[in-house]
Amino acid sequence: MANSSAHADKNGVxxxxxxxxxxxxxxIGTSPLYTIKTAMDWSGGHVNAETALGMLSLIVWTLIIVTSVKYVAVIMRADNDGEGGILALMSLLGMKHGRHPAIIAIGMLGAALLFGDGAITPAISVLSALEGLKAPLPALAPYVVPLSVLVLIGLFALQPQGTERISRLFGPVMALWFVSIAVLGARGVIAHPSVLSAVDPRVGLHYLFTHGFEGFLLLGAVFLCATGAEALYADMGHFGxxxxxxxxxxLVLPSLVLVYAGQTALLVEGAATExxxxxxxxxxxxLPLVALAxxxxxxxSQAIVTGAFSMARQAIQLGLSPRLAITQTSAQSYGQIYVGFVNWTLMALTLVLTITFRSSENLAAAFGIAVSLTMLLTTALMFIAMRSIWRWNLPLALLVGGVFLVVDVAFVAANLIKFFEGGWIPLVVAAILFFLMSCWSEGFEAMRKALERDTFPLADFVARFHGKPRVDGVAVYLTSRTDVVPVALLHNLKHNKVLHEHIVLLHVTTANTPRVNPAQRVDTTTLDDHFYAMTLNYGFMEQPNIPCALMLESISSPLTFNMMTTSFFVGRLTVTPLGHSRWRRLRIHIFQFMHRNALPATEFFQIPSGRVVELGGQVEV
Known part of the structure; x- marks a missing residue:
């Protein structure tokens, strides 16, 4: 039995x-399509043997320091109940520090930058693959951009259908890809084994410190080899x-080193290559290689888009974004979701970038700056985790964090040189998203406080209406707090002058963990006179379903929830700004617009529309 279990575990791994x-x-596996090509372009189009070996040395050690050590060995230890990514790390630190403004701001900015990356990655990846048509079929060169646009439209158009049926092919296809690029690279290395001397880090450092601005500029192109490193951390929850x-x-690291070494061999040989x-x-x-690429x-690109959907759900659950419609596209895989607004926004940005920049080299400037800044922000959060979660002593945390900080700052500075050549695009996108998230977070908190200001303690309300006539049924009032009277309850009493036999004040919370144990989903407190305070707990990776949770609670609770006799009361609030400063009023107006256009809470919580009573009201913030 033990052998059978071990065999099953091995097969599972x-x-x-x-x-x-x-x-x-x-x-990161498709980065060889454009990294050295971009480095050649940024070096003026001609690369001598010294530059080629210096470039390869910098690439190899970037893969080792940034990806192998920083992400795979160190940062992946900072998992939030198995989940990774900058928002998951932000939530993990929130358990120790609460909603600390600096930690929240770093997480929001990192998430905003990754959304910008989500638009650039499909564009640069698909363009770089189809540019391979220029050598075997030069007549198709003018059609690389139109073909890329068609492929990208197909990619985003497929998203509403989900990828459950075809995703099982992704692993074998990528395994074939890595084996293929390893074989191609090995051919070049066998022809010129001298390129292996670049494994010595002194080769890269010598080039970097003896070529001045040219060497520093090349560092920005070298960084492209590590642009997928953040995904290793973000997707940790899916695989472990x-x-x-x-x-x-x-497989991946040896294949990448070989293919970069093989391309360097061509440059050392002096072959004329674009x-x-x-x-x-x-x-x-x-041609078969172009098809495989x-x-x-x-x-x-599919992985990046799926990651953007997942990050949108995290942002909503953590209170950083208005509610959006989320569709589950797979009954088996919880990670298979579809967020329409994110999908079509990413598609529009990706197509604009593809048509505007028209080549992978031109897009490279925009690509590196977003990812390098995200890595820098992740390092900042990681240093806090070293001290507060892992309990590392200060000298060790400064040493490890300092090495990563120096590397990250160097890459950010090198990429910023290309700011006016496209690097500004992801920064503008990230700035807009960060601004919108901060407006939502600030506005929602102000609205919550304003609502609490207009009500009074629940205990006083229960005592005041004790023994008053009731109507049959269960009334569920969605509220942000269960110790005060919901505004919707006050409005219902004021206008309809009725109280239901059973009154439930329901508060939905999002934990700082990705998932909550179903046994701890519901916390119910029975109050006097058939009043109940109930809290539903969900993780930031879970999609709330209130009817399902209440039906399960009926099994062990004295209160029975029948969806045919249960009414859900929610406030449909109109936000009006008070006389603040002009900047503050602008932020509240933006929050007002997002609040008005957000997915209704009842739809987000999957409450049957026929059981919902909406009560309008105004709140001044």
Missing amino acids: KALTLGALGVVFGD RRPIRLAWYG NPFFDLCPAPLQ TLATVIA
């Missing part, structure tokens, strides 16, 4: 490792640390 290849490593680490160290990745491949196999970039 293998399956998860294969799955991780298809979801986690798509972005061990499968991701096995896939990285066992696209060293595809020139590694024998001419008869270039296109598949790989579509898979990488």
Whole structure:
């Protein structure tokens, strides 16, 4: 029996490792399509042997320091009940520090930057793959951009249908991709084994410190080799640390080092090449390689889009975004969701970037700056985690965090040089998203306090109406607090002059953990005179379903919830700004617009529309 269990566990790890290849490593795995090509372009188009070896050395050690050490070895230890990503890390720190403004701001800015990255990744990946058509079929060169647009439209149009049926192919396809690029790279290394000397970090450092501004500029292009590292952390919850680490160290890292070394071999040889990745491949196999590269970039883009959906759900649950319609596209996989607003917004941004920049080299400037800044913010949060969660002593935390900080700052500075060549785009997108999230967070908190100001303690209300006539049924009032009277209850009493036999004050909370144990989902307190205070607890990765939770609670509770006799009362509030400063009024007006257009709470909580009573009201903030 023990052997059977061990065998099953081994098979499970293998399956998860294969799955991780298809979801986690798509972005970083397709970086060889454009990293060295971009470095050549930023170096003026011609790269000598010294520059090529220096470039390779910097790439190899970027993969080791940033990806292997920082993310795979260190940051992945900072999991929030198995989940990763900058918002999950922010929530983890929230358990220790509460809603600290600085931690919340770093998490919000990092999330905003990753949304910008979600628009750039599909554009640069698909363009770089289809640019491989220029060598075997030069007549198709003018059609690279239109073909890229068609592929991208197809990618986003597929999202509402979900990817459950085809996602099982992602792992095998990406495994084939990594084996293929490893073989291509090995051919180049065998022809010029001298390129392996670049594994010595002194080669890269010598180039960096002896070539002045040219070397510093090249550092921005080198960073592109690590642009998918943040995804390793963000997707940890889907596969776990061990499968991701096995896939990285066992296949992905060796394949990437080989393919970068193979491309460098072409440059050392002095071969005239515009696209060293595809020139590694024998001419008869270039078209099949383009097809495989296109598949790989579509898979990488799919992972980024899915990650954007997941991050949107986290932002909503953590109170950083208005409610959006979320559709579950898979009955088996909770991570398979669809958020229409995010999907079509990303598609519009991606198509605009593709049509405007028209090549992977042009897009590279916009790409690196978003990811490098996100990594810098993650390092800041990681340092706090080292001290407050892992309890590292200050010298060790400063040493480890300081090394990562120096590397991150160098990459950010190198990418900022390209600010006016497209680097401003993700910063503008991130600034807008950060501003909107801060307006929502601030406005929602102000509205909550204003509502509490207009009510009074529940205990006084219960005592005042004790023994008064009631009507049959159960009335559920959604509220942000269960110790004060909901405004909807006061309005119902004022206008309809009735109280139901059973009155439930229902508060839905989002924990700082991704999921809540179903046994701890409901917390009910029975008050006097058939009043009940009930709290539903959900994790930030869960989709609330109030009717389902109440029906399950009926099994063990003296209060029975029958959806045919239960009425849900919610306030439909109109927000009006008070006479604050002009800047404050602008922020409240923006919150007012988002609040008015947010998905209704009843729909977000999956309450049957036929059982909902909405009571209008105004609140001044």
